[in-house]
Amino acid sequence: MLIRVLVIDDDEAVRGVLESFLIDEGYEVEAQPDGVAGLEAYMSGAFDIVLLDLAMPRMGGIEVLEKIKSHDPGACVIIVTAHGTIRSAVEAMRLGAYDYITKPFRIEDVAVTLKRASEFKSLSRENIELKRQLRKRFSFKMLIGDSPAMYNVFELIEKVSQSDTTVLITGESGTGKEVVAKTIHFNSHRSQKPFIPVNCGAIPHELLESELFGHEKGAFTGAVSTRIGRFELASGGTLFLDEIAEMSPQLQVKILRVLQEREFERVGGVKTIKADVRVIAATNKALEAAIEDRSFREDLYYRLNVINIRIPPLRERADDIPLLMNHFNPIMCAKKKRGNLIFSKEAMNVLMAYNWPGNVRELENLVERLSVLKEDDLVTPEDLPQRFFSGEPPVTPPVVETERGIFLNELLEDFERNLILKALRKTNGIKSKASAYLNINRTTLIEKLKRLKLDDHLMSKY
Ligand SMILES: Nc1ncnc2c1ncn2[C@@H]1O[C@H](COP(=O)(O)OP(=O)(O)OP(=O)(O)O)[C@@H](O)[C@H]1O
Ligand SMILES: [Mg+2]
Known part of the structure; x- marks a missing residue:
């Protein structure tokens, strides 16, 4: 693999030495004499490693480093700095520099550091490539996302899809827990069998048991005929226990038994029924806290939490915001039989900076709302609801008028x-x-x- 190195240093001699050495070592090299030119070069070329001087005219190394890192958090920047400025080198490390070399340097030290950096770089390149391939190989149609935070989710989904392990999906409201559960199911060997969701929070406690396990005729008043429950409906497939924290402790014991023994009885029944079901549970509550206050059984928690998939909130993966907007935009607009919305750069900036407490669902609703309310297609910040602007109060100080006027x-x-x-x-x-x-x-x-x-x-x- 050819590694591309960018040298940014105002000292012509240093540039010369590094350049000829790096070319000899088989690197592809470009050298720039100051921060501004260096940053420009970085933005326009695909460099793997940057050798960056700290003290330079026009733009100092720290600022260049910050700009590179904010543009590309995975960038591999090695600081080359004069001996007296170790403190700045330390600050640079804190800002995400990969390593530093002090001047005057021995060329062998540069060689070692660069070798380590290129190995690191090729590993992370491979890693990203693998994850991209995974995205292609795997069917994630329903699950939009192209951010490092979501790659982890994709990776876990792929792992668990091949097995029957119980999975606990956690994440704030609207982050896509149900979509992830479905994605697991439809990529598993159970995909031809049913995916049955049960919202444990929406069904009254006293009905949930018979809803899950079914009942025999006459089991309770109103049980006029035998009815099969969701465990049986899901046979061969996947049962999705949504909002699991809402389940009563009595029922938690019964679920624990099914998970351990893979069998159950209908309410009022004596016949034992085998449960060939994969269970996926989800919650937006912290189950650890529920265990603490004894509303959730610890043993059930460990049974469910064999694998935990945590879906990051939308504000932790801002890269996905425009992607999701582009996903929902044509869907909603087609429904309303209108032209697609166009988001102005300013509007998109507001959306990217917003904290999205309702996550993807909130974003989906916003697009739907705009597709109904907007007469023309161009969405500007004025079209967005007030909550998008109420992050921080304005910082204008009150103007105090005194007898002597204002100061x-x-x-x-x-x-x-x-x-x-x-x-x-x-x-x-x-x-x-x-x-x-x-x-x-x-x-x-x-x-x-x-x-x-x-x-x-x-x-x-x-
Ligand atoms: N990554 C995603 N790609 C596409 N659509 C998504 C994604 N995540 C969520 N959605 C959509 O957002 C909405 C909310 O998703 P979902 O119901 O799965 O969230 P949830 O985490 O189960 O929320 P809640 O905790 O409120 O039940 C759905 O309409 C879903 O299709
Ligand atoms: Mg849900």
């Missing part, structure tokens, strides 16, 4: 202070990130912090 300098300082605090909150107090967010230099930010007396002890409170 412009103080007010501007307050305003500035609020914006800086907002930036620090957003970036967990990491100054380099906060300054990037504010589009000012890091040193300018530090000066401002001093001038506004936002020293470190005050900042701990933000």
Whole structure:
């Protein structure tokens, strides 16, 4: 595999040495003399490894590193830095640099570090490739997603589909638990047999048992005829126990028995019935907490949780937002017999920044709502409901009028202070990130912090 290396260093001699050495070693190399040119080169070429100097004119190495990482979190950046600046190298590592080399360097050290980095890079390339192939090989038609967080879900689905293991699917409301359960079923050897869902939260406690296991004629008042339950209906297939946390403790014992012994009786019946059923359970509650307060049996939890698939909330996989919008857009618009919606860049930015408490279901509903309400096709931020904008209150300070008028300098300082605090909150107090967010230099930010007396002890409170 050919590894492409980008060298960014303002020292011509260093560039020359690295370039000729790397070419000799069989790497493909490009060298750039400063941060701006380096970043540009990175964005336009598919580089595997970056050798990055820290102190450079135009744009410093830390800033280049941050930009590369925010564009491509998997990027492999090796810092090459003068001996006196180890502290910056450490900061760079914290920002996700792969390793660092100090100048003056011995070329053998560079060789070793690069070799390790290229091995790391080819492994992760293979890994991503494998996961992509898995996506193609496997039928995930119903399950849209092309984000690293979802690759893990896909991988687990593939693993468990080949077996009969019980699976517990967890995730916030609307994340797609039922879709995942169906995907497992339809990719398993049981796919020709029924997929039977039971919503344990929607059926009254007293009816759930007979719903699951069926009943014999005369088992209770109203049981006028024998009826088979969902376990029998699902025979050979998959039973999906949704909202499992809502099941009563009495019934939990019975489910535990079916899972252990693979048999059950109908309510009021004596005949033992074999259960050839794969069970998949789902919940949006933390079962650990339910065990703690004794509303959920620990032994059942371990039985169900043989494999746990946690579906990440939508806000943890923002890459999937445009993908899902594009998925639902034509479906909803075709239903309404109208042209597809077009989302303006500004509207898409708002959607990407939103925290989606209702996850994919909320997104699906939004697209449906827009497909009904919008007369023209172009969706702009004005078309989005209020909740998309109520993340943080505006930071404008109140303008206090005194007898002597208003104090412009103080007010501007307050305003500035609020914006800086907002930036620090957003970036967990990491100054380099906060300054990037504010589009000012890091040193300018530090000066401002001093001038506004936002020293470190005050900042701990933000
Ligand atoms: N990855 C996905 N790709 C396509 N559609 C999805 C995806 N995830 C969820 N959906 C859609 O979003 C809606 C909600 O999904 P689902 O019912 O599976 O969520 P859930 O986790 O079971 O929610 P709840 O906890 O509220 O029951 C469904 O219409 C489903 O088709
Ligand atoms: Mg559900």
